[in-house]
Amino acid sequence: MDYECVIGLEVHAQLLTYSKLFCSCATTFQADPNDQTCPVCLGLPGVLPVLNRQAVELTLRTGLAMQGTVATSNRFARKNYFYPDLPKGYQISQFEEPLIEGGCLNIEIDGTTRQVCLNRIHLEEDAGKSIHGENLADPNKSYVDLNRTGVPLMEIVSAPDLRSPAEARVYLQKLKTVLEYLDVCDGNMEEGSLRCDANVSLRPVGTETLGTRTEIKNLNSFRNVQQAIAYEMERQRGVLENGASVVQETRLFDAARGVTLPMRSKEEAHDYRYFPEPDLVPLQIEPEWIERVRQSIPELPDARRQRFVSQYGLPAYDADVLVASRAMADYFEATVELFPQPKIVSNWVMGDFLRELNQAHHRPDEAPVSPTRLAELLRLIDEGTISGKIAKTVFEDMYRTGKGAGDIVAEQGLVQMSDSDALREVIEQVLAGHPEQLAAYRAGKEKLLGFFVGQTMKATQGKANPAMVNTLLRQLLQ
Amino acid sequence: MSDGHIIISEEQVAHVARLARLGLDADEQRRLTDQLNTILTYMEQLSEVPTEDVEPTAHVFDLVNVYRADETGRRAGGTSLASQEAALSNAPETEQHFFVVPRIVE
Numbered sequence: 276m277d278y279e280c281v282i283g284l285e286v287h288a289q290l291l292t293y294s295k296l297f298c299s300c301a302t303t304f305q306a307d308p309n310d311q312t313c314p315v316c317l318g319l320p321g322v323l324p325v326l327n328r329q330a331v332e333l334t335l336r337t338g339l340a341m342q343g344t345v346a347t348s349n350r351f352a353r354k355n356y357f358y359p360d361l362p363k364g365y366q367i368s369q370f371e372e373p374l375i376e377g378g379c380l381n382i383e384i385d386g387t388t389r390q391v392c393l394n395r396i397h398l399e400e401d402a403g404k405s406i407h408g409e410n411l412a413d414p415n416k417s418y419v420d421l422n423r424t425g426v427p428l429m430e431i432v433s434a435p436d437l438r439s440p441a442e443a444r445v446y447l448q449k450l451k452t453v454l455e456y457l458d459v460c461d462g463n464m465e466e467g468s469l470r471c472d473a474n475v476s477l478r479p480v481g482t483e484t485l486g487t488r489t490e491i492k493n494l495n496s497f498r499n500v501q502q503a504i505a506y507e508m509e510r511q512r513g514v515l516e517n518g519a520s521v522v523q524e525t526r527l528f529d530a531a532r533g534v535t536l537p538m539r540s541k542e543e544a545h546d547y548r549y550f551p552e553p554d555l556v557p558l559q560i561e562p563e564w565i566e567r568v569r570q571s572i573p574e575l576p577d578a579r580r581q582r583f584v585s586q587y588g589l590p591a592y593d594a595d596v597l598v599a600s601r602a603m604a605d606y607f608e609a610t611v612e613l614f615p616q617p618k619i620v621s622n623w624v625m626g627d628f629l630r631e632l633n634q635a636h637h638r639p640d641e642a643p644v645s646p647t648r649l650a651e652l653l654r655l656i657d658e659g660t661i662s663g664k665i666a667k668t669v670f671e672d673m674y675r676t677g678k679g680a681g682d683i684v685a686e687q688g689l690v691q692m693s694d695s696d697a698l699r700e701v702i703e704q705v706l707a708g709h710p711e712q713l714a715a716y717r718a719g720k721e722k723l724l725g726f727f728v729g730q731t732m733k734a735t736q737g738k739a740n741p742a743m744v745n746t747l748l749r750q751l752l753q
Numbered sequence: 754m755s756d757g758h759i760i761i762s763e764e765q766v767a768h769v770a771r772l773a774r775l776g777l778d779a780d781e782q783r784r785l786t787d788q789l790n791t792i793l794t795y796m797e798q799l800s801e802v803p804t805e806d807v808e809p810t811a812h813v814f815d816l817v818n819v820y821r822a823d824e825t826g827r828r829a830g831g832t833s834l835a836s837q838e839a840a841l842s843n844a845p846e847t848e849q850h851f852f853v854v855p856r857i858v859e
Contacts, residue, residue, distance in 0.1 A: 292823045293823050293824065293825050294823050294824060294825045294826075299821070299824060299825050299826040300825065300826065301825045301826075307837065307850055308837075308849065308850040308851050309837050309840045309841055309850055309851070309852070310837040310840075310850070312837075312840045313826065313840075317840055325819060325820070325821040326819065326820050326821065327820070327821060327823050328820035328821065328822060328823065329822075329823035330823070331820070350811050350812075355772070356772070357772060357773055357774050358857075359852075359854040359857060364773070405857060406851070407856060407857060407858055408856050411848070411849065411851065412848055412849070413848075413853075414856070415855070415856050416848075416853050416854065416855065416856055417853075417854050417855070417856050417857040417858075418848060418849075418851035418852070418853060418854075419851055419852040419853075419854060420850075420851055420852075421840070421852070546768075546772055548772075551811045551812075553812065553813075555812075555819075556811075556812050556814060556816045556817055556818070556819050557811050557812060557817050558817060558818055559817045559818060
């Protein structure tokens with residue numbers, strides 16, 4: 276039987292706030308253990324949570340940008356479970372009344388656009404972090420750091436609209452980009468500010484009823500999302516083809532082995548006994564606030580891609596690559612402002628610039644070569660001061676040293692040779708130095724023109740103006 | 754002993770105890786079931802109050818929209834409101850500024 280895969284993703288995005296969701300502790304990553312805590316997030320008796328307004332604002336911005344509906348009246352709920360990194364014994368979350376209902380995200384798959392529906396977006400607090408056993412010290416102990424406890428998370432729950440591991444990956448990548456554009460989450464999966472759980476089930480092709488699903492946790496990279504779902508699909512297919520039933524359970528992805536494994540039952544107790552959080556009053560989001568947030572939504576990647584094509588005349592491919600990261604698109608636009616030849620800028624940004632960024636693991640805004648510096652380099656090429664070939668070396672030096680293009684060109688004497696008398700002299704020497712090749716050329720072996728060009732470039736350490744070398748060579752070889 | 758009115762069974766008490774990781778022996782389990790039934794039976798009197806004309810409430814105060822600004826604490830030289838030392842001071846065991854608990858996963 277042919278099966279169809281049905282996937283829904285639950286994405287936890289850490290909101291870019293300064294302070295935690297219900298107290299004034301900082302949210303900084305990698306502080307000293309338990310140094311960013313207070314009686315509220317430590318769950319000490321007699322304390323009261325007070326909601327961070329900015330966390331609500333960022334969730335509203337996300338929901339509105341994805342065409343969701345803001346629930347005008349909503350409240351928080353307690354999700355009860357026992358775990359050492361959850362000091363209160365419950366997580367403050369939202370259950371029956373999430374802040375945002377519905378919404379959608381468009382993704383591009385094989386050149387076509389697909390709309391993925393969202394079920395809801397709600398606000399909740401994060402739990403702490405545990406390090407187990409010998410990873411810190413004693414193999415028989417676990418070690419708990421509560422700095423992350425109470426950090427605001429937005430949980431974005433998609434409908435079961437995704438049909439393949441690749442689609443799930445594309446959806447997550449798109450979601451990350453949109454969150455980055457909205458400035459609500461830094462999207463750093465390694466540091467855990469974007470985390471993903473996948474609900475996966477199979478059903479016979481052509482049927483509508485959903486099959487029994489498993490939930491895969493611990494997916495901390497795009498690659499893992501795709502791999503884990505692909506593995507889980509095949510595992511479930513095997514179960515079904517053997518005539519057995521898929522067991523509804525939570526599974527963990529083991530990235531090293533590329534497999535999903537059932538979580539131990541003792542870690543899992545899906546009996547959360549939700550009830551309304553009595554320590555927090557309900558929210559009634561005023562229409563004025565919603566309107567204000569709606570006005571503040573910046574240009575999103577799809578709109579920016581279209582504008583890059585229409586305003587700058589870029590090929591769709593270039594526009595895609597550039598808008599995939601807001602910082603990259605900003606870098607491109609800042610450079611074009613100073614050097615208004617968009618396609619040339621695009622080539623450099625997608626080529627040499629991106630390569631250096633990847634090697635150095637820099638974000639565009641951390642690069643030693645600023646848009647101003649790149650524009651300066653491009654002007655030197657445009658004015659004929661340096662050749663395009665030498666510019667590539669100059670760019671590498673700029674990136675390595677942080678110096679300007681002009682300084683590097685002056686220091687290393689890289690100014691292009693465009694003096695025709697001087698060039699003619701060099702070429703005459705080259706021809707005189709290679710009598711055999713010259714004779715062969717004159718006898719009809721015209722391919723040797725390239726050889727002479729090469730020798731001339733070599734004789735000038737690459738500084739000769741290539742167009743002039745070509746013209747002069749042809750004249751002298753006549 | 755309660756008056757024999759059963760609202761919560763011994764199995765439910767065992768289940769809730771497990772969720773809270775409380776290790777109850779058979780005696781404790783029986784005793785707590787009785788006590789909980791006494792309490793719940795007493796609380797059941799509330800269901801005699803007529804509530805047809807009462808709006809559902811999520812909170813005892815007639816208040817909505819209580820927020821704080823997104824600002825961090827101002828403890829000198831740091832960003833949190835409790836010192837790390839104070840945060841850890843009630844812990845039975847600490848190690849390199851972590852709370853220490855029995856190993857959670859194998």
